[in-house]
Amino acid sequence: MTHSLLLLLRGPLQSWGDDSRYTIRQTRSYPGKSGVLGLLAAAQGRRRTDPVEDLARLSFGVRVDQPGRVLKDFQTSTAWQKGESTPLALVSRYYLTDAVFVAAVGGEKPLLKALEDALKRPRFPLFLGRRSCPAGTDLPIGVREGDVDTVLRAEPWHASQNYRRSVPQRMSLSIFRDRLPGEQEAAYARRRDVPLSFDPARRDYGWRDVIAADPVDVSNPEGSAVPDPFFSAVVSA
Numbered sequence: 001m002t003h004s005l006l007l008l009l010r011g012p013l014q015s016w017g018d019d020s021r022y023t024i025r026q027t028r029s030y031p032g033k034s035g036v037l038g039l040l041a042a043a044q045g046r047r048r049t050d051p052v053e054d055l056a057r058l059s060f061g062v063r064v065d066q067p068g069r070v071l072k073d074f075q076t077s078t079a080w081q082k083g084e085s086t087p088l089a090l091v092s093r094y095y096l097t098d099a100v101f102v103a104a105v106g107g108e109k110p111l112l113k114a115l116e117d118a119l120k121r122p123r124f125p126l127f128l129g130r131r132s133c134p135a136g137t138d139l140p141i142g143v144r145e146g147d148v149d150t151v152l153r154a155e156p157w158h159a160s161q162n163y164r165r166s167v168p169q170r171m172s173l174s175i176f177r178d179r180l181p182g183e184q185e186a187a188y189a190r191r192r193d194v195p196l197s198f199d200p201a202r203r204d205y206g207w208r209d210v211i212a213a214d215p216v217d218v219s220n221p222e223g224s225a226v227p228d229p230f231f232s233a234v235v236s237a
Helices: 033-044 109-120 148-154 163-164 229-236
Strands: 003-014 059-066 071-076 089-107 140-146 170-178 188-197 205-219
Touching: 003 059, 003 109, 003 148, 033 059, 033 089, 033 109, 033 188, 059 148, 059 205, 089 109, 089 148, 109 140, 140 148, 140 205, 148 170, 148 205
Parallel strands: none
Antiparallel strands: 003 089, 003 140, 059 089, 059 170, 071 089, 170 205, 188 205
């Protein structure tokens, strides 16, 4: 029987950049597999040089409960220890503010239960993408029976009360998940975010196919009585 571990990813700041280098550090609009598996590895106390093949084999999906907003932070830094003549480094970092996601990893129940226990008592600090984005203490939702798609559709909506009041009374929550073997889907994206090694000396990532699955429709009694079709289309994109 297939099982999945659900995680609640929410906080003031998140940043999920799987292809950001040099002076521009982007964030994607939802978490990627490498970022979430890195969080799980940290909870277990794995070093960057430790193998992660068992984690990489887990299936993955994420539901967008509250998309948040993009924040740009322009930063400067210099190696002041080397003297005043050291040139400034100019870096633009992008974050998601007030976003809420439900992520799911699917696999064998014993491994998922071990990961859940590790999240409750993490060996290393946990972050939502970057070290400036600490994870909350309510990170593990629990292990559920069913594959990634099934458990993401069954999980209650986790948006904040303020957000619910600002959106219509019917909402569609986007789901992005691994494409299943043999699954016929016209639209899918190739993402290189399957961690093969987190070792700084030889970081390596594999490819996976990601599909935008049918969204989940939820009722929002606290929402506006007058729906805004344009807003709904934007947050569901």
